[in-house]
Amino acid sequence: QAQLVESGGGLVQTGDSLTLSCAASGLTFKSFDWAWFRQAPGKEREFVAAVTVTWSGRTPYYTDAVKGRFTISRDNAKNSVYLRMNNLKPEDTAVYSCAAAWPSNWPPLKYDYWGQGTQVTVSS
Numbered sequence: 001q002a003q004l005v006e007s008g009g010g011l012v013q014t015g016d017s018l019t020l021s022c023a024a025s026g027l028t029f030k031s032f033d034w035a036w037f038r039q040a041p042g043k044e045r046e047f048v049a050a051v052t053v054t055w056s057g058r059t060p061y062y063t064d065a066v067k068g069r070f071t072i073s074r075d076n077a078k079n080s081v082y083l084r085m086n087n088l089k090p091e092d093t094a095v096y097s098c099a100a101a102w103p104s105n106w107p108p109l110k111y112d113y114w115g116q117g118t119q120v121t122v123s124s
Contacts, residue, residue: 002026002113004098009118012088016122020083022098022115029079030054033101033108036072036083038094039117048072048096049083050107061107065091088122095119 008020020036035050049072051060060072071084081098097117101108 002100004100004113004115006096006098006115006118009096009120011121011123013123014089016088017084017086018088018120020085020096020098020118020120022081022083024079024081024098024100024113027100027113030076031103032112033103033106034072034074034081035099035101035108035111036081036096037099038092038096038120040091040094043094045097047107050101051081052106053103056103056106058106085120088120090122090124093120093122 003025005023033052036048037045038048039045047063049062049070051072051074052058069087074081095117098115099111100113101111
């Protein structure tokens with residue numbers, strides 16, 4: 001059974017940086033596309049970034065709101081995906097979740113596995 005566990009969230013100030021981690025087990029990590037989503041209070045879940053399988057050659061994909069500030073990466077040897085977040089803003093406050101998609105469309109339209117999420121709060 002697949003399990004995705006996020007970590008690294010916390011309370012930071014505007015302009016600070018954080019790195020989120022997502023550790024996966026119970027699935028063939030390297031075969032999946034991986035993504036980060038976020039959900040702010042009272043809002044719908046939104047896509048943040050995605051990284052495809054290593055051998056595809058495709059560059060990661062980001063929502064416009066985080067381009068230039070966030071970086072998604074993966075480590076197949078550690079079965080982990082990361083989200084480096086720089087220059088954080090109060091509007092980045094949300095629960096951040098990782099998700100895995102069996103490669104099909106790019107960016108993925110359907111995700112097969114989800115983590116529970118980690119809270120990121122950015123104070124002004």
